[in-house]
Amino acid sequence: MTYIHFIINPISGSGKHNLAASYILQHFPASEYQIAVDYTNHKTHAVELTKAAVKQNPDYIVACGGDGTINEVASCLVNTRIILGIIPVGSGNGLASNLNIPRNFKKAIDIIKKGKTTFMDVGKINDFYFFSNMGIGIDALIIKKYERSGNRTLSSYVKAALSSSFQYKAKQAIISFEDQKIEVNPFMLFISNSNEMGYNMSLTPKASLSDGLLDMVIIPELSFIEKLLLGFNVLRNTIEKFKKAKHYLVNEVHIKMPQKIYIDAQIDGEQYNIKTNIINVRILPKALKVLV
Structure with a gap:
């Protein structure tokens, strides 16, 4: 039984x-x-x-x-x-x-x-797991506003995104992975295990749940026109056409935000306040068995 x-x-x-x-x-x-x-x-x-x-x-x-x-x-x-x-x-x-x-x-x-089952990879950010994606850029503010709206619809998400685009202030991040070190004020720092964010939208359309890698997207501070162009590409799932979006495949990333005490993040579409300004993100290959 x-x-x-x-x-x-x-x-x-x-x-x-x-x-x-x-x-x-x-x-x-x-x-x-x-x-x-x-x-x-x-x-x-x-x-x-x-x-x-x-x-x-x-x-x-x-x-x-x-x-x-x-x-x-x-x-x-x-x-x-x-x-x-x-x-x-x-x-x-x-x-x-x-x-x-x-x-x-x-x-x-x-x-x-x-x-029928399969094994899927799991992401981990400090002591938290994520299965789809996480972010510590504007998407964290979008989720914060989206949750406060009390209305879980695509239109509410778009409204939260538009409001956040005017309010969000990027802070310095030092990102280390493999032999690279990047210092940037990220408008978006998004790390995904999945090929979809939700609502049929994606920043990482080629991501795989079982390749042992995370897909990281870094977008620096943007002008008003660039923000509109980014939003257009996200809605149309054409992020590869947005030249300022840099994509990396990683298995572990170390991130420090020296101008912050705590880091606001979104983890699988929920708001979190991480009580440190240093985070480590890594992949746990095939750590979860799921019905498919």
Whole structure:
């Protein structure tokens, strides 16, 4: 008998996804499956619920939410035997899209029932894991404004991006990787494991979840016109045409921001305030097993 533990974020996306235990139980016969369902009720609650579920030794733990919920669940499963499942009900759903997991509940459940798995790489920034991407440039401010808007829609994201483009002030960053050292005031410093950010947009369209490398994009301070051009290219998924965006493949990056005390970051589309001005970002190859 397969034991599957579902963790549902009831307010993911618009909060109107209607995914509930009653629906899940309809699709998993009691003669074949042992099913448990928990609901989150605050940020980081999925971490608590997943840690408790891990003690029950399930075969799969399924994150039902957006990239933030998936991050909380998956962070507890890195380098364990428990397999991550995903039912995407968030707003952006970047990681699920990269894994070809559809938003249709029935189709996502079919993937879980088939039990096909693969190993994926995991990113780590200091003590935090990321599975899709992280950033410490303007995207961190965009996410901060986006979360405060209380409205998880593409239009809210665009509004947050436009507002942030006028407000964001780039600070010095010293970036070291392999034999390179770059000093720059980054408008964007974005490191990705996935080929999509969410909303079908990407800064790293060639990124792979299983190549043992992270894709880093560094964009220096920009003029007003350059900011508009960057936004146009991001929306059209033509970032390779934006000449000021420099792309690097890395397995470890050391970043120091001497003008800061703490570093604001976005990690898998959620805001974090990292209590240091030095961060180390690295890849953990094939550290998570996921249903696909």
